[in-house]
Amino acid sequence: MAPRLSRLLRRLFTLLAAGLLLLLPAARGAPTAAPVIPVRVLLPAPFYDATVGALSDFRRSHPGLDIELVRGPLDTDTIADLAVGSLLLGEAPYDVLMVDITWTPLFAAAGWLEPLEPLVGEGVLEAMEPGARAGNAFDGHLWRLPFSGDTGLLYWRTDLMARPPRTTEELVSISRDLQRQGKVRWGYLWQGRQYEGLSCVMLEAIHAFGGRWWNPALGRTELERPAAIKAAALLDGLVRDGISPAAVAGFAENEALQVFAAGEAAFLRNWPYAWKVIEQGGGPVVGHVGVAPVVVAPGQEAGGTLGTWGFALLRGSPHPREAAAAIRWLTGPEMQRRLAVEQGYAPTWTALYEDPQLQKAAPLLKAQRAALAAGPLLRPLTPLYAQLSDVLQRQINGMITGQTAPAAAMAGAQQRSEAVVRAMTGAGG
Amino acid sequence: MRLLALLWSLGPLLWQLHTSLLPPEALVGQGPAGAAAWTLANYRLVLAGDPPLWRSLLNSALVGGGTTALTLLLALPCAYALQRRRGPLAWGVGAALLAAALFPTVLLFLGLLELARTFHLGNNLAALCLPYTALALPLAILLLRAAIADLPPELEDAARLEGMGLGMRVRAVLLPLLAPALASTAILTFLFSWNEYPIALTWISRVDRLTLPTAMARLAGSSVFTVPYGAFAAATVLGSLPLLLLVLVAQRWIVRGLTQGAVKG
Amino acid sequence: MSELALDLLLMLPALLLLAAVFLLPLLRAAWLSLHASSVVTGLVAVPNGGANWRRLLGDERFLQDAWQTLRFAGVSVALELLLGLALALLLHRPSRGRGALRALVLLPWALPTTVMALGWRWILNDPHGPFNALLSRLGLPTYGFLTTPATTWLATVMADVWKTTPFVALLLLAGLQSIPADLVEALKLEGAGRLTILRRLTLPLLAPWIGLALLFRLAQALGVFDLIQVLTGGGPAGSTESLAVYAYRQALRFLDFGYGSTVLMATFALLLLPGLAWLLLQNRLPRRNA
Numbered sequence: 001m002a003p004r005l006s007r008l009l010r011r012l013f014t015l016l017a018a019g020l021l022l023l024l025p026a027a028r029g030a031p032t033a034a035p036v037i038p039v040r041v042l043l044p045a046p047f048y049d050a051t052v053g054a055l056s057d058f059r060r061s062h063p064g065l066d067i068e069l070v071r072g073p074l075d076t077d078t079i080a081d082l083a084v085g086s087l088l089l090g091e092a093p094y095d096v097l098m099v100d101i102t103w104t105p106l107f108a109a110a111g112w113l114e115p116l117e118p119l120v121g122e123g124v125l126e127a128m129e130p131g132a133r134a135g136n137a138f139d140g141h142l143w144r145l146p147f148s149g150d151t152g153l154l155y156w157r158t159d160l161m162a163r164p165p166r167t168t169e170e171l172v173s174i175s176r177d178l179q180r181q182g183k184v185r186w187g188y189l190w191q192g193r194q195y196e197g198l199s200c201v202m203l204e205a206i207h208a209f210g211g212r213w214w215n216p217a218l219g220r221t222e223l224e225r226p227a228a229i230k231a232a233a234l235l236d237g238l239v240r241d242g243i244s245p246a247a248v249a250g251f252a253e254n255e256a257l258q259v260f261a262a263g264e265a266a267f268l269r270n271w272p273y274a275w276k277v278i279e280q281g282g283g284p285v286v287g288h289v290g291v292a293p294v295v296v297a298p299g300q301e302a303g304g305t306l307g308t309w310g311f312a313l314l315r316g317s318p319h320p321r322e323a324a325a326a327i328r329w330l331t332g333p334e335m336q337r338r339l340a341v342e343q344g345y346a347p348t349w350t351a352l353y354e355d356p357q358l359q360k361a362a363p364l365l366k367a368q369r370a371a372l373a374a375g376p377l378l379r380p381l382t383p384l385y386a387q388l389s390d391v392l393q394r395q396i397n398g399m400i401t402g403q404t405a406p407a408a409a410m411a412g413a414q415q416r417s418e419a420v421v422r423a424m425t426g427a428g429g
Numbered sequence: 430m431r432l433l434a435l436l437w438s439l440g441p442l443l444w445q446l447h448t449s450l451l452p453p454e455a456l457v458g459q460g461p462a463g464a465a466a467w468t469l470a471n472y473r474l475v476l477a478g479d480p481p482l483w484r485s486l487l488n489s490a491l492v493g494g495g496t497t498a499l500t501l502l503l504a505l506p507c508a509y510a511l512q513r514r515r516g517p518l519a520w521g522v523g524a525a526l527l528a529a530a531l532f533p534t535v536l537l538f539l540g541l542l543e544l545a546r547t548f549h550l551g552n553n554l555a556a557l558c559l560p561y562t563a564l565a566l567p568l569a570i571l572l573l574r575a576a577i578a579d580l581p582p583e584l585e586d587a588a589r590l591e592g593m594g595l596g597m598r599v600r601a602v603l604l605p606l607l608a609p610a611l612a613s614t615a616i617l618t619f620l621f622s623w624n625e626y627p628i629a630l631t632w633i634s635r636v637d638r639l640t641l642p643t644a645m646a647r648l649a650g651s652s653v654f655t656v657p658y659g660a661f662a663a664a665t666v667l668g669s670l671p672l673l674l675l676v677l678v679a680q681r682w683i684v685r686g687l688t689q690g691a692v693k694g
Numbered sequence: 695m696s697e698l699a700l701d702l703l704l705m706l707p708a709l710l711l712l713a714a715v716f717l718l719p720l721l722r723a724a725w726l727s728l729h730a731s732s733v734v735t736g737l738v739a740v741p742n743g744g745a746n747w748r749r750l751l752g753d754e755r756f757l758q759d760a761w762q763t764l765r766f767a768g769v770s771v772a773l774e775l776l777l778g779l780a781l782a783l784l785l786h787r788p789s790r791g792r793g794a795l796r797a798l799v800l801l802p803w804a805l806p807t808t809v810m811a812l813g814w815r816w817i818l819n820d821p822h823g824p825f826n827a828l829l830s831r832l833g834l835p836t837y838g839f840l841t842t843p844a845t846t847w848l849a850t851v852m853a854d855v856w857k858t859t860p861f862v863a864l865l866l867l868a869g870l871q872s873i874p875a876d877l878v879e880a881l882k883l884e885g886a887g888r889l890t891i892l893r894r895l896t897l898p899l900l901a902p903w904i905g906l907a908l909l910f911r912l913a914q915a916l917g918v919f920d921l922i923q924v925l926t927g928g929g930p931a932g933s934t935e936s937l938a939v940y941a942y943r944q945a946l947r948f949l950d951f952g953y954g955s956t957v958l959m960a961t962f963a964l965l966l967l968p969g970l971a972w973l974l975l976q977n978r979l980p981r982r983n984a
Contacts, residue, residue, distance in 0.1 A: 070636055073647040077927075077947075082647065084946050086634030088542060089551030093635050109733040110949055193841075194929035247820055249930060250841035383733040386948050398931030401843060416754070423749045424734050424950070430784055431795060438799045441856065444824055445813050507708035510701035522705070528969070529716055531910050533917025535938045536958050536965075539726075539945055540719020563715030566708055595700075624806040626920040631946075642808040646924050658816045665809050672804045680797035 035064065037319050039326040042070045042086075043098035044079050046273070047147070047309065050343050051330065058329050067326050075252075076100060076196055087112045087314070095317040096327055099144055101135040101308050101378075102196070102385050108143045109383035114313040115141035119324035131372030132348035135306055138381060144310035145331040148272075148339065149346040151371040152204055152304030154292045155260065155268040155275070157285060160184070164292035168208060168234055171267060171295045175243045178266050185245075186265040188238060189256040192248035194397040199389045200305040201269060202396050203377050205231035208296040214380030214388070220421060221380075221388065224414035230297070232399060232406035239400050249400045261285060269294060271307055275364055276344040291367045293374060303374035308348075340365065346372070387420045442669065449662035471663035482664055484637060485644035488554055489623055490671070492640055495558040496622040497615045500565045504614070507566075508573035509603070523571070530567035535627045542631045552635045560628055565618040572617075576610030577603075613682040616675065623672065641668050720962070726955035733949045746956040755932065756940065756957060760964065763936045766847070767915035770854040774911055775904065777855065778862025783892075785863060786870045796867075803860035811924035814853045815840065843933035846926055850934050853921055858914075862907045869903030870896070909969075916965055937961040 043051070048071040058067055072079045080103065086092045087110070099107060107113050117124075124145070125133040132149035136142060156164040160178055165171040175187020191197035206213055211227025214220075222228065238244040248256070253270055257277060260268035263284035268274070278289055294304045311327040313320055329335065336347040341361045346368035352358055353369045380388055392413050399409040450467040475482040511519055541560055550556035584606075588598045604611075626642045633639055639647065645664055727746050729739040750756055785796050802810070817823045818839040826836040839845045873896065881891050897904075919938040922928060928935030928943075937957060945954030 072636070078647055081630070081946060082634055084949070085631055086551075088546065088946070089632070089634060090546040091549060091551060093552065106733055106949060110737055194927070194931060247838050247841060250820065250838055384948075387950075390943070390947070394932045397929060398933075401841065401930050403843065403931060419752075423745075423953070424732060431789070434781060434784060434799055435795070437856070438802050438860070441810070441813055441817060442801065442805075444817055448816060503708040503711065506704035510704035513697070514701055522709070526712075529712060531913040531969075532716065533914050533919075533938070533965070535917045535919040535942075536723075536962055537716065537719040538942070539951065539955060539958060540722040541715065543722060544714070544718065559711065560715050563711045566712055570708065620804055624804075626806070626808050626923075627942075642806040642920070645806070645812060646808045658819070658822075661812045661816060665813055668809050669801075669805055673801060676800050676804050677794070677797045680793060680800060 036066045037064060037322050038066045038068045039096060039319070039323045040068045040070060040094045041096040041098065041311070041326065041330070042072050042079075042083065042094045044072050044076070044309075045074045047098060048072070050339060050345075051335065054335060054338055057334070058326075062325060062329070065322055065325060067330070070094065072098075092314050092316070094314060095319065095323040096311050096330075097314055098147065098309050099312045100196075101146075101306060101310070102389065104135065104143050104310075104312070105138045105381055105383045106386060107312065108138050108141070112315055113143050114315045114317070114320060115143065116145065116313060116324065116327070117142045119313070119320060120145070120328060127350060128348040129350050129353065129369065129372045131303070131306070131374070131376045132308070132346075134376065134378050135308065135381065136310060144312040145327055146308045146310040146348050147331055147345075148308050148336070149348040149368065149372050150272050150307050150309075151346065151368070151376045152200055152269060152294055152307060153272060153274075153367065153371060154294050155270055155278075156290050156292055157184075157266050157288055158290045159285075159288035160266055164290060165267075165295055167298045168295050169298065172238075172241075172243060175266055179243070184264060184266045186259070187243035188267040188269070189244060189251065189260050189265045190235075190238075190248060190269040191251055191253055191256055192235070192239075192244075192397065192400050193250050193252050193255075194393045195252060196389060196393070197252055198393045198396055199379065200307060202231065202235070202392060203305050203379055204269075204294050204302070205234055207302040207377050208234075208294070208300055210297070210300050213392075214382070216381065219382070219425075221414060221417040223392070223410050223417060228413075229407050229410045232396065232410050235396065236399055236406045249397060272344050272346050272364060272368060274344075276342070291364055293367070293371055301374065303371050303376040306376035306378055384420060384424055387424070388417050391416045391420060442665075445662045445665045448659060449666050451659060471659040472667070475660050475664045475667065482644065482667060485639050485641045486667065486671070488638060489641040492554050492557050492561065493619045493622040495555065496561040496565060497618045499558055499562040500569050500618045501611060501615060503562065504566055504569035504573055505607075505611075508570045508577055509599075511570065512574045512577045523574075526567040526570055530571060534564050534625070538627045538631050541628055545632050551632055552638050554633075554638060557629065557632055557640075558622075560632075561622045561625060564625070564628075565621050569614045569618055572614050573607070573610055576607055580606055609682055612679070616679045616682060619675070620672070723955040723958050723962075726952055727959045729952050731950075731952040731955075737949065737951070739952070742952070746953050749953065750956050750960060755935075756937075756960070758932070759935050759937050759940045760960075762847075762934065763916055763918065763938075763961075763964075766850060766854075766918060766934075766936065767912055770851045770858075771908065771911045771915050773851070773855045774859050774862045775908060777859045778866055778907065779900075779904075781859060781863035782866035782870055783896075785867055800860045800864065802857050803864070805857070807857060807920040808924045810857060811853060811921050814849060814925055818849055840926060841930055843930055846930060846934055850922060850925060853925060854915065854918070857921075858911060862911060865907045865910075866900060866903055869900045873899050909971075913965055913969075917961065937964070 048069050052069055055067055055069070058065075072082055080100070083097055083099070083103075086094070087107070092112075097107075104113075120142075122142075125136065125142070128146070129149060131151070132146055136144050136146055154164060160183055161174055165174055171188060175184075178184050179187055190201050192201070203213055206228050209227040209230045211225050211231065212222055213228075215222055239246055239248065245259075251259075253274070256268055257270060257274050259265055260270075261278050261281050261283040275289065275291060279286055294302070296302045311330055313323050313327065317323050331348070333347075333349050333352055336345070336349060336352055337355075337358055339345040340347050340352065340358060344362065344364050346364070347353060347358075353365060359365050379385060382388070395404070395409045395413040395416075398404050399406060404412065449471050450469070452468045452470055511522060537560075545551045545556075550559070580603075584602055585598060588602050593601065624642060625640075626646070629640045629643045630646075633643060645661070645668065726739060728741060728744060730742040730745070731737060731739040781799065785792070785799065789795070818825065820826050820836050820838040820841065823839075825839065829836050837845070839849055877895060878891060881895055886894065917938050918936045919942065922934055922936050922939050923942070926934045928939050938961060941954050941957040941961065943954075944950045944957055948954075
């Protein structure tokens with residue numbers, strides 16, 4: 001038994017060694033003998049699926065160039081890990097990275113990005129809607145071109161009411177009535193899980209009461225102010241009063257969307273993509289969904305959170321010029337027209353909003369332009385954003401799950417945010 | 430009792446199997462999920478995904494194989510020498526090995542990430558075998574040392590008297606007698622490498638080089654709309670099958686290998 | 695070549711690799727914990743005179759995570775030892791199909807943690823998982839197992855117990871097999887019952903194995919990462935975050951390597967606790983396999 005086994009093991013050994021040898025050349029990366037220069041782009045799965053079909057157009061219009069899209073994970077936090085992981089390894093296998101608006105200052109400060117203005121020109125943003133220009137430059141350089149002009153929107157049921165609510169109070173009272181009449185199980189669905197989406201919801205709520213999260217001039221948060229506490233109390237009350245289900249504490253965009261699409265709620269806070277998904281889903285609410293700006297307190301004015309993704313050039317890319325051309329095309333009018341029609345994404349280029357043909361093909365366009373014109377909300381533009389957002393998410397999620405009251409949650413958020421700023425910069429607070 | 434133990438161990442797995450065979454609509458739809466017809470759609474989805482799941486299965490198998498081979502290659506001589514030595518040196522090395530075997534690997538990830546960057550070891554499956562081997566070595570050495578200690582010492586002396594050199598003694602005497610211990614060590618090493626997460630998470634960022642645990646954690650849905658639980662479940666089943674076979678075949682050796690070793694460390 | 699030189703040469707490759715993979719990162723983390731190294735410093739390490747450690751002591755989140763990690767490790771390891779012992783006794787008893795039973799019961803331990811963490815997420819899903827499906831079929835409201843801190847914590851413990859009890863059982867089974875059968879027979883002849891045998895013979899002889907399992911599991915549980923990262927992400931509201939997850943966040947999400955290293959070193963210090971306990975225990979118990 002034993003000798004036979006050892007022979008078996010030895011054979012296994014040889015096999016494994018051979019396998020390992022096979023790995024070595026593969027690990028060095030395939031040589032690019034072809035004259036075509038490939039630009040490798042990492043992007044989240046949904047954007048990959050939305051853009052990959054158009055690549056043949058690019059190859060036709062850009063001979064000698066190719067775009068190689070790499071399909072990343074679905075979820076924002078996971079793709080952030082993947083991107084940061086590959087950048088930390090020092091030899092990112094990509095030329096272009098699709099970055100969320102909140103990553104830009106962090107990645108720029110870490111020295112991972114190449115400024116774009118020498119490659120695409122200083123004035124490139126001028127043909128865009130003013131609201132869509134924000135969040136792309138930091139510290140005097142342009143770091144990315146926006147893929148879309150997406151902002152947070154309020155989805156409402158046209159079969160249940162004549163017009164959408166404008167204020168938080170209206171939203172609450174309409175929800176109550178509809179729930180009492182048994183027409184919907186829930187009033188308002190939003191994103192309450194401890195993740196970036198909750199920060200977006202909270203930012204909208206703070207501004208809805210006339211406050212702000214971050215004071216860029218002083219470099220400090222303003223979360224202990226009355227507006228922020230009122231915002232927290234609003235979200236807390238929605239859950240306590242049963243207008244939003246307790247399960248929102250675990251909802252990201254998709255979970256909220258599923259419940260809304262199943263016809264169980266009157267309102268949904270989500271991004272532009274949700275509209276196409278609902279319309280194509282074939283559920284009970286198809287044809288009965290309208291889109292409006294997010295609600296605010298009476299007498300206030302505010303837009304939704306600017307939630308755009310964009311393309312940034314990675315430092316160390318062997319062909320920055322070609323990569324810049326790819327970025328121009330990926331964020332260009334033709335791509336955005338296509339995405340507006342097929343996916344419902346908001347364009348950034350003003351010309352597209354004024355195109356009557358597109359207005360017909362993309363019914364959301366008007367509401368989207370209004371949201372961009374209302375002055376969309378920027379999350380704190382600082383390299384410390386990830387920490388600040390993490391603090392806020394923890395506090396608000398703790399409040400929604402019933403561990404703290406709104407005032408205490410916000411006092412804690414302010415104190416911890418100050419501690420982060422102090423520890424990182426030796427200032428603030 | 431036995432039934433209870435089986436139910437507790439296998440219940441969640443069977444549920445995953447069940448989930449993996451249901452069409453996505455049945456998972457989140459109304460009505461009893463059990464009534465829907467079974468389908469292989471989820472399997473097709475993960476196998477045809479980008480990158481396909483078989484790719485990460487292959488990556489994991491290669492890394493597991495490489496790690497196992499390298500671990501045995503380094504552990505056997507070390508265990509052999511350690512067993513022959515007495516005194517403070519051997520004791521110290523043994524104690525350090527025990528401490529290392531207990532050490533949770535996650536505490537090393539930051540330093541290892543920097544090593545990977547400094548020596549350009551990222552995104553290289555062959556290089557990933559190095560930290561894996563190091564992490565598997567302590568336990569491997571301790572197990573093999575215990576197995577060698579159990580061999581009758583006269584055997585080697587006799588072989589030496591016959592004029593066999595070290596290499597000959599190893600091949601003719603040591604290896605055949607140690608085969609069961611080597612097998613169990615190999616299996617434990619392979620299991621460790623198959624399951625390792627934090628280092629793979631930081632060393633591998635190219636999508637086509639991901640090992641199974643990282644690929645699973647990053648599995649993307651086919652659309653934004655569906656939370657891809659059916660695909661998750663199918664991937665779970667596919668990722669578990671090789672291990673199920675391995676454990677079924679090798680259960681005896683795993684227990685025996687541990688019986689020989691461990692506490693003597 | 696002398697025997698000593700030959701032995702050293704044989705040990706050298708393994709020991710070198712071990713030093714590179716264990717010692718270098720630890721020393722580097724210790725060094726980094728005395729430096730500021732974050733986006734603010736452009737990812738360059740600048741000495742900051744122990745500011746990281748002072749920050750750590752005043753960091754409520756660190757203290758909370760430390761407590762949560764200890765609580766998680768204590769409860770799950772205690773459960774694992776109890777259930778593992780019962781399972782080992784069960785598997786030790788001769789019966790038909792024992793080999794297959796052992797293999798099947800071992801299976802959870804062999805599966806990747808991340809894989810099953812995703813499985814648990816689905817099983818506990820609100821409202822589509824089996825538990826909630828059962829609840830709603832009984833006409834009860836569904837329950838968000840992973841959105842309430844208390845049940846989420848229970849879920850992490852359960853998932854850990856599910857996965858690692860077989861490992862503890864395996865170690866203890868190995869221990870049981872090393873107990874000479876004639877000793878058991880002798881006690882039986884004296885008319886001792888099963889409980890008496892367990893208390894008088896099995897448990898004392900099993901003690902070193904139990905100690906080893908305890909030590910190994912405690913060390914691993916204090917460094918828990920995969921399970922938390924994939925099952926809960928540390929939520930809700932950070933109520934299940936472990937020290938290792940916090941350190942990972944600091945480094946890879948916030949790009950603060952100085953403070954991330956400090957958290958890692960503090961976790962390491964926490965690990966020395968069971969190590970010390972083990973040493974004490976070792977001195978108490980007579981060593982069997984000297």
